[in-house]
Amino acid sequence: MPRLRDIADRKLGSIAAPSTYKGIESLMGRTIKTAAIEADWDDIVRIVASIKEGAVAPSAILRKLAAYKRQNRLDFALAELGRIERTLFALDWLEQPDLRRACQAGLNKGEARHTLAAAIYTNRQGRFTDRSIENQEYRASGLNLLIAAISYWNTVYMDRAAQHLQSSGGTFDDALLAHLSPMGWVHISLTGDYLWQRANRLSPGEFRTLNDPMARFKLVA
Known part of the structure; x- marks a missing residue:
């Protein structure tokens, strides 16, 4: 709406x-x-x-x-x-205040997706310059694939973070999870050299260690 x-x-x-x-x-x-x-x-x-x-x-x-x-x-x-x-x-x-909030939430989701797309496609500044429809479709499909991969990665680790908080005795309102967005990319390097042979390969079912700021605080204390 x-x-x-x-x-x-x-x-x-x-x-x-x-x-x-x-x-x-x-x-x-x-x-x-x-x-x-x-x-x-x-x-x-x-x-x-x-x-x-x-x-x-x-x-x-x-x-x-x-x-x-x-x-x-x-x-x-x-x-x-x-x-x-x-x-x-x-x-x-x-x-209806609820209608206004729902519309704003939908707008925020769409804007977050567009912002991520522009960040990924930074070399062309968010524009497709190909003349042929086929090449434009290839680039659009590749862009959508990268956005889906980032969204999926973030969703998996956001779920693991929520489970970690629950298992460690932390308390939070479950309703707040609906307001989280998987479109962040601060932790992802979108530019630079990609050295795939040095990548830390994970076996199926393995995950990276969660970045728990409270655990670091306990170690320092």
Whole structure:
């Protein structure tokens, strides 16, 4: 779901006159032209059915509507219908703090993934410069593979760290685990020379030793 970043600048659409909604007149925009929606309702239903059946892509419909020099009736009807949907979502956004938190959490996950991708692909500064679709797909697949490998590695060791805390008598709120992200890469060298023959090879089922700061503190103490 989208995050309404500019909610203060948005106006709510209304079926009745804005003056009908006492106390929130300042939030109301112009009335929604329901007559325009009713007049082109059959065409709207056909468009929705075509998209759901996969007969036409939404992007193709948008290009077709944008090709008109002036806004046609169907385009206007879809815009008015969209105002109804945006108003309903804006009301849910204002009334439900959980919805706002969920949208922000989803945004954070997406941004973390994009940031990791840009860090991995630093040589080209996050851009594919290949001209052929095939080479672009190769690079995109390789990038996704590296992101998945890092995410999997981090997830495995985050789980081992949580189990270590539980087994050593540590206490923490399990609900906090849902807010951890496996997209970190501070501990991973993304640039430099890779000397595979010197790598510390692990046998299947083996893990690296956890970096426990409390254990180091105990040794020093």
